[in-house]
Structure formats: C-alpha cells, structure tokens
Amino acid sequence: MKAKLEGYWNTNPVSLMASLGSSPTGLTVQEAEKRLQSQAEKPTIKIPRDLTLLFSQFKSPIIVLLVISSLLSITLRDFTDAMIILLIIFASGILGFWQERGAENAVNSLLALVGVTSNVIRSGKVSEVPRTRIVPGDIVLLSAGDIIPADGVILDSNHLFVDEAPLTGESFPTGKAAGTVPVETPLSGRTNVLYMGTHVVSGTARMLAIKTGKESVFGSISSRLKLRPPETEFERGIRRFGYLLMEVTLILVILIFAVNVYFRRPVLEALLFSLALAVGLTPQLLPAVISVNLARGARTMADRKVIVKRLSAIENIGSMNILCSDKTGTLTEGVVRVDASLDPAGRADPGVLRLAALNSWFESGFSNPMDLALKETQPEGFPQAEKLGEIPYDFVRKRLTVLVKENGASLLVTKGALNSIISVCSRVSTQSGPVPIDGFRETILEVYRTSSSKGFRVIGVAYGQNPALETLGTENEKDLVFAGFILLKDPVKETAERAVRDLRDLGVSLKVVTGDNTLVAATVAREVGLDENRILTGEDLRTMTDEALIHAANKVDVFADVDPNQKERIILAMKKAGNVVGFLGDGINDAPALHSADVGISVDSGVDVAKEAADLVLLQKDLEVLRDGIREGRKTFANTMKYVFMATSANFGNMFSMAWASLFLPFLPLLPKQVLLTNLLTDFPEMAIASDRVDENWLRTPRRWDVGFIKHFMTVFGLLSSVFDFLTFAVLMLVFRADTATFRTAWFVESVVSASLIVLVIRTRKLFWKDKPGTLLLMATGIIVTLTFALPFSPLRSLLGFTSLPIGPILAIVLIVALYFACAETTKKIFYKHVA
Numbered sequence: 019m020k021a022k023l024e025g026y027w028n029t030n031p032v033s034l035m036a037s038l039g040s041s042p043t044g045l046t047v048q049e050a051e052k053r054l055q056s057q058a059e060k061p062t063i064k065i066p067r068d069l070t071l072l073f074s075q076f077k078s079p080i081i082v083l084l085v086i087s088s089l090l091s092i093t094l095r096d097f098t099d100a101m102i103i104l105l106i107i108f109a110s111g112i113l114g115f116w117q118e119r120g121a122e123n124a125v126n127s128l129l130a131l132v133g134v135t136s137n138v139i140r141s142g143k144v145s146e147v148p149r150t151r152i153v154p155g156d157i158v159l160l161s162a163g164d165i166i167p168a169d170g171v172i173l174d175s176n177h178l179f180v181d182e183a184p185l186t187g188e189s190f191p192t193g194k195a196a197g198t199v200p201v202e203t204p205l206s207g208r209t210n211v212l213y214m215g216t217h218v219v220s221g222t223a224r225m226l227a228i229k230t231g232k233e234s235v236f237g238s239i240s241s242r243l244k245l246r247p248p249e250t251e252f253e254r255g256i257r258r259f260g261y262l263l264m265e266v267t268l269i270l271v272i273l274i275f276a277v278n279v280y281f282r283r284p285v286l287e288a289l290l291f292s293l294a295l296a297v298g299l300t301p302q303l304l305p306a307v308i309s310v311n312l313a314r315g316a317r318t319m320a321d322r323k324v325i326v327k328r329l330s331a332i333e334n335i336g337s338m339n340i341l342c343s344d345k346t347g348t349l350t351e352g353v354v355r356v357d358a359s360l361d362p363a364g365r366a367d368p369g370v371l372r373l374a375a376l377n378s379w380f381e382s383g384f385s386n387p388m389d390l391a392l393k394e395t396q397p398e399g400f401p402q403a404e405k406l407g408e409i410p411y412d413f414v415r416k417r418l419t420v421l422v423k424e425n426g427a428s429l430l431v432t433k434g435a436l437n438s439i440i441s442v443c444s445r446v447s448t449q450s451g452p453v454p455i456d457g458f459r460e461t462i463l464e465v466y467r468t469s470s471s472k473g474f475r476v477i478g479v480a481y482g483q484n485p486a487l488e489t490l491g492t493e494n495e496k497d498l499v500f501a502g503f504i505l506l507k508d509p510v511k512e513t514a515e516r517a518v519r520d521l522r523d524l525g526v527s528l529k530v531v532t533g534d535n536t537l538v539a540a541t542v543a544r545e546v547g548l549d550e551n552r553i554l555t556g557e558d559l560r561t562m563t564d565e566a567l568i569h570a571a572n573k574v575d576v577f578a579d580v581d582p583n584q585k586e587r588i589i590l591a592m593k594k595a596g597n598v599v600g601f602l603g604d605g606i607n608d609a610p611a612l613h614s615a616d617v618g619i620s621v622d623s624g625v626d627v628a629k630e631a632a633d634l635v636l637l638q639k640d641l642e643v644l645r646d647g648i649r650e651g652r653k654t655f656a657n658t659m660k661y662v663f664m665a666t667s668a669n670f671g672n673m674f675s676m677a678w679a680s681l682f683l684p685f686l687p688l689l690p691k692q693v694l695l696t697n698l699l700t701d702f703p704e705m706a707i708a709s710d711r712v713d714e715n716w717l718r719t720p721r722r723w724d725v726g727f728i729k730h731f732m733t734v735f736g737l738l739s740s741v742f743d744f745l746t747f748a749v750l751m752l753v754f755r756a757d758t759a760t761f762r763t764a765w766f767v768e769s770v771v772s773a774s775l776i777v778l779v780i781r782t783r784k785l786f787w788k789d790k791p792g793t794l795l796l797m798a799t800g801i802i803v804t805l806t807f808a809l810p811f812s813p814l815r816s817l818l819g820f821t822s823l824p825i826g827p828i829l830a831i832v833l834i835v836a837l838y839f840a841c842a843e844t845t846k847k848i849f850y851k852h853v854a
Contacts, residue, residue: 044139178221331633336651407490439478470537517641671739
C-alpha cells in the first residue's frame with residue numbers, strides 16, 4: 019500500500035480511497051479500531067513511563083559520582099557506610115518519583131477533559147473522534163476553525179482556505195480544492211492536499227486521511243527536530259536559578275575536596291564528604307516540588323473551571339500583569355439576541371430580518387452566536403428554499419454569501435460588516451423600490467453610528483436577484499441591493515464591572531481587543547469601568563510604527579476594529595514593553611495572538627485551533643473564573659518560592675558551615691552518610707509546602723522570578739544560619755568538650771531541627787504566629803523534629819555513627835534553635851523593609 023501512496027497528490031482520490039480500503043461512507047468502526055491498534059504496535063522495546071521517571075531521579079552528575087564512590091567503598095570493604103549512603107540516595111529518589119508520578123497522573127486526567135476532536139464518517143455516520151484516533155482511510159469533515167488531524171487529499175470542498183503558516187511560513191490563507199497536481203510539485207504548491215497541524219480559516223471540505231502521527235509531514239519534522247514550545251518566563255527563572263547554584267556548588271566542593279586532601283585526610287572519605295555536601299547544596303527536589311505545586315494548582319484550578327494544558331502557564335498566569343480579551347462572552351453575556359431589523363432609513367422592516375435569517379439557515383461554516391440568534395427568529399426555517407451555493411465568511415471580505423432558489427428564482431443574500439456590504443452594493447432598497455445608493459450613503463452611516471453608540475452590534479444585509487444564476491463565485495458579489503440593518507444586542511454581564519475592578523486590585527490591567535467598531539467598544543468599556551477615551555483603532559495601528567505602539571500600548575484600554583494580525587502585533591508590543599501578557603480568545607482569528615501571548619487562554623466552546631494554541635482552557639467564559647485562576651497561579655508560585663528560599667537559606671547555611679568547619683576541625687563535622695541523612699530528613703517538610711497556606715501579600719501583585727532578590731536572600735539568611743551553626747560548634751567544643759561522636763550527633767540534631775523549623779519563619783512576611791501554616795506542613799515539621807531528637811537514642815544510632823546525647827547538649831541545642839528562630843524573625847522584618 020505504501021508504494022501506491024507515494025506521491026499521493028498526483029493520484030485520483032477515488033483510486034486512493036480504494037487503495038486504503040475506504041469508501042464515501044468511511045471505514046467501519048471495527049476496521050478503524052483495528053488500524054488504530056496496528057499503528058500503536060511498535061516492534062521496538064519501549065521502557066515504561068514509570069521506569070523512565072524513576073531513572074530520571076538519579077540522572078544528576080553529582081548523584082552518579084556519589085554512587086560510583088560508594089561502590090568504590092564497597093570494593094575497599096567499607097560495606098556498611100557505602101550501603102547506608104546508597105539506601106539514602108534511593109530513598110530520596112523514591113520520594114521524588116512518588117511526588118512527580120502523582121502530579122503527572124493528575125494532569126493527564128485533566129487534559130482529557132479538553133481534548134480536540136474531529137468529525138469523521140465511520141460506518142456511514144458522522145461521529146466525533148479524538149484527533150489522535152484518526153487513521154488512514156478515515157473520511158474527515160472540516161469547517162472553519164478546525165485543526166486538520168492528518169495529511170490527506172480533498173474529496174470535495176467549498177471555498178476552502180487553510181492557514182499553512184506552521185509548515186510553509188506563508189502568512190496569508192491558501193486556497194484549496196479537490197484535484198491532482200504533478201508529482202514534482204513542492205509542498206507549498208499542493209493545492210489538493212491538507213496537512214496535519216494546519217487549520218481551516220474558512221469554507222468546508224471532506225478529506226481522505228492518508229498519513230497520521232509521525233508519518234505526517236508535521237509529525238516527521240517534529241520528531242526530527244524534537245520541537246518543543248518556547249521557554250516561558252517561569253522556566254527562564256528556574257534555569258537562571260539553577261546556574262547560580264551550580265556555580266556556587268562547584269566552587270565550594272572543589273575547594274573543600276582540595277583542602278581536605280591537603281590536610282592528608284583519606285582521599286575517598288574526602289571525596290564522599292565533598293559530594294555529600296554537593297547533594298545538600300543542590301535543590302534536587304526542586305523538580306518534584308515544582309511538579310507537585312503545579313499539579314496541585316492544576317487540580318484546584320480545575321475545581322474553579324480552568325483546565326491547565328501547559329503546567330508552567332500556572333506560574334505565568336500568576337506573573338501576568340496585562341490581560342487582553344475580546345468583549346464577547348467575557349465582559350458581555352455572550353448570548354446574542356436580535357433587537358431589531360431596520361431598512362436603510364432606520365425604520366423597522368421585518369423583510370430584512372427574513373433575508374438575514376435565510377442567509378444564516380443555509381450557512382455551513384462555523385456556527386456562531388449571531389447566526390443562532392437569527393435562526394431562532396425563523397424557527398420553521400425555509401422549507402421552500404433550496405441552497406445552490408455559498409461563499410464562506412473570511413477576514414478579508416468580512417461577509418458571508420449564500421445563493422438559494424426560492425419560488426423558481428435564484429436569490430443571492432449576503433450579510434456582514436457594514437462597510438464590506440456597502441462596497442458591493444450599487445442600489446438601496448426603499449418603499450418605492452431599489453434606487454441608486456449614492457444619495458443614501460450618509461443616511462446609512464448615520465443609522466449605523468446612532469445604533470452603534472447605543473451598544474448594538476450592527477451588520478448589513480444585501481441581496482441580488484438573477485434568475486439565470488445557477489453557480490456562485492466572488493465575482494457575483496457586486497451590484498447588489500442594500501436591504502438594511504440587523505441590530506444585535508449582547509448585554510454586559512452584571513458581574514463584569516466587579517470582575518474588572520477585582521483584576522485591577524490584583525495588579526492586572528484589562529485591555530479589550532476586539533474586531534467590533536469603535537462606538538460599540540467604547541460603550542462596553544464605559545459600562546465596565548474602563549476609560550472609553552483611551553482607544554486605538556485598526557486604522558490607527560496601520561499608520562503607527564512598532565516603537566510608537568510599544569509606548570502607547572500600556573496607556574490604551576481599548577483596541578477596536580482590529581484584524582487578527584493586529585491582535586498579534588498588540589500582544590508583541592506589550593511584551594516588548596516588559597509586561598507578562600495574557601490573551602483570552604476563542605475564535606479562528608485569535609490563534610496568532612494566543613501563540614504570541616505569555617499565557618494563551620481559550621474556552622471549551624472555542625474553535626479547535628484556539629483551544630490547541632491555548633495554555634489554559636476555561637470551562638466557563640467568565641472573568642471571575644479567570645480571576646480565581648490568577649490567584650491560584652500566585653499561590654502556586656508563592657509555594658514554589660518558599661522551597662527556593664528554604665534551599666538557599668537554612669540548607670545552604672548548614673552545608674556552608676560544614677564545609678568551613680571541616681577546614682578547622684581535626685575530623686569531619688559529619689560523616690557523608692550523616693550529611694545525606696540530614697538532606698533527606700529536611701526534604702519531608704519541604705514536600706509539604708505545596709499544601710501550605712499563602713500570605714495575602716503574595717496575592718496582591720504579579721510575581722516574577724528575581725535571581726537578584728534570591729541572591730540577597732541566600733546571602734542574608736544563609737549567613738544568619740551559619741552564625742548559629744558556628745555558635746553550636748563553639749558551645750560543643752568549648753563548653754561541653756564534646757568528643758567526635760557527640761559533636762556529630764549534636765550537630766546533626768541542630769542542623770535538621772533548625773532547617774525544618776525555619777521554614778515556618780521564611781514561608782511568610784508576617785510574624786510566623788500571625789500566618790498559620792498549612793496542617794500538612796505543620797504535621798510534617800513536627801514529625802521530623804521528633805524523629806531527629808529520637809534517632810540518637812534509637813537502635814540505629816551506632817549504624818548511623820551517632821551516640822546518646824547528655825541532657826546538657828540537648829538543652830543547648832533547644833536554646834540555640836530558639837535564639838535562631840527569634841533572630842530570623844527580626845532579620846526577616848529588616849530584610850523585607852530594605853530589600854523587597
């Protein structure tokens with residue numbers, strides 16, 4: 019079969035259908051399922067996802083070196099310590115794996131709620147099939163807004179235009195039609211072929227699927243280049259933070275190893291100690307903490323009717339300070355109703371409504387609220403009319419035309435944007451019959467302005483009669499008769515003004531970006547509390563340079579009468595001005611802007627191409643839903659940053675202290691296995707941070723990664739931790755004259771307890787007792803503190819290198835930790851006053 023399919027664009031579609039064992043009624047359901055399972059069978063052995071995820075927990079070079087060093091210890095017959103080290107490493111890996119696996123499973127179940135489907139003919143019936151379950155031989159039905167799910171040939175089409183920019187880079191839609199082209203025709207010239215990953219801009223078609231998945235052109239390119247989405251603001255922050263810690267860790271570890279060797283300490287022991295310090299310095303649980311935070315955020319947002327498609331978007335929505343949105347369905351009810359039909363002079367005329375409804379009844383493209391409202395005015399439809407042809411709506415013509423036969427005569431009806439309709443009219447309908455339009459233009463425009471200023475969406479309707487006309491093309495859209503206006507009302511939501519105010523209180527500026535005219539946009543802006551005088555129109559944008567737009571974008575509340583390319587340009591200008599920009603859209607023309615925004619937001623009722631381009635999908639198109647999503651994004655970011663602060667303060671301070679102490683003490687302050695155990699125990703409270711309550715200060719304004727701020731935090735609180743570490747050293751050595759085992763035991767207890775408790779301080783800007791921590795975090799901290807004090811008295815103490823502690827050192831540790839706690843609270847107050 020493959021040989022027959024090579025150069026399929028040069029083969030008759032009927033022959034292709036036969037080669038694929040298909041027919042005009044499509045594949046049978048059983049055959050489609052059989053082909054799907056056949057595609058899924060892979061001859062190569064595939065490692066299960068869980069196993070891959072488990073292995074990924076141990077891929078750090080430092081962990082690998084530590085494992086190798088432990089195995090080397092075993093060859094030198096140091097079995098006990100080596101096995102303990104390996105056991106601790108494995109326990110840490112299992113902890114990370116368990117958290118990430120749970121997060122991944124939760125997200126996958128949420129993504130299934132907003133999967134993109136295609137209309138497919140199987141066993142002679144049209145059914146919705148998930149895009150990933152399309153197989154070669156399927157007959158796919160396509161209309162405006164649909165994403166093309168496979169490479170295939172057109173069986174028939176009606177004024178079909180496709181956006182192929184993802185493959186060809188061509189910014190204008192490409193016309194497509196059934197037929198064949200020479201076998202040597204390049205990809206961009208194959209006008210009879212549709213490609214997976216592109217989408218329908220206008221028109222309709224039936225397509226025979228030829229190649230799916232990795233066999234498609236887009237699939238093969240993706241697999242070869244390993245295409246991934248562009249890096250987000252949040253991901254850039256993580257990368258910069260990682261580089262910072264790598265630099266600090268590398269310098270410190272090399273220095274400590276070299277000095278210990280210089281002092282003639284055992285090389286292997288010095289290496290293990292240095293690597294254990296590196297593990298302690300590295301926030302190895304950061305990926306797991308981020309995954310858990312994001313997954314928990316995704317589940318909570320789903321409860322608030324927001325489905326997260328790309329997890330990093332949760333953090334981005336918390337950082338967002340500008341939201342661009344259309345008005346329909348967000349500021350308005352999104353339920354369009356017909357308010358009136360007027361003749362060219364502005365008088366009521368039911369005949370205009372009948373023409374508009376006739377146009378909507380026979381329109382076969384993407385169903386929209388306006389057409390549904392017009393159909394409702396004629397519930398019986400038009401049983402005496404027969405459709406002869408259609409020119410679908412597109413964003414260049416801005417009108418939709420149908421040709422019908424009624425009462426033995428051909429009638430052409432077109433409706434759309436007023437200027438577009440007038441441009442193809444030479445006459446105007448009056449009570450005494452059609453007359454030349456020239457004398458009526460000002461009257462028509464005055465009716466339009468008056469109606470628009472009242473908040474109505476105004477569309478024009480025109481017709482043409484030609485008994486001899488049996489086919490339809492754009493050349494027939496001329497010399498028409500202007501019939502009148504349809505006034506549509508989409509009331510502003512009662513909650514819209516409050517939602518706009520709430521967004522403003524959260525530090526998010528709303529910008530209305532709409533294709534509607536300036537008068538309608540200004541009316542809606544005024545009703546929801548935006549500045550109706552701060553408006554830029556599509557015409558203004560055409561004469562404005564990119565530099566001027568960057569400076570103007572922040573000052574403008576409403577962008578009216580803009581086209582799809584201008585929406586994208588507006589988004590890019592706002593990003594260049596230093597903003598984190600979200601865009602909410604659900605139409606075909608919103609896809610470029612959704613791709614360009616930091617956070618692309620669509621709705622479940624939107625077209626496929628909009629949902630596919632979006633990072634978040636709203637199950638309810640409402641700004642209040644989005645407001646809740648923003649708050650949840652900031653909570654997630656806040657809890658992620660708590661872990662970062664923990665890793666860069668107490669943990670870093672402890673490891674830093676041990677590194678320097680090893681230079682002056684006659685023995686290592688902790689054995690390698692004890693260092694790793696310290697790191698493992700402090701990980702448990704940190705994993706509970708995802709469920710912690712969040713200080714309202716985190717929610718009031720957008721937050722972004724600030725590596726400079728993290729450096730300051732690490733320096734101040736890391737040094738504060740080290741001060742009390744050295745105080746502990748001094749008390750143990752000078753006051754209690756502790757031997758090696760007692761010193762290590764006491765220092766271990768102080769390190770774990772202080773690092774576990776300090777998270778209660780740094781998790782909030784308030785005094786810790788005024789901002790109650792989450793129950794899980796409090797319980798985890800209490801358990802670890804209790805376990806740490808109990809370890810020196812347990813049967814495991816000799817195995818771990820510990821000894822029972824006298825009451826004196828225990829009381830000293832409690833006093834030092836209490837003093838550290840109090841000083842951290844004071845330092846926090848001063849730090850946020852002068853640095854934040």
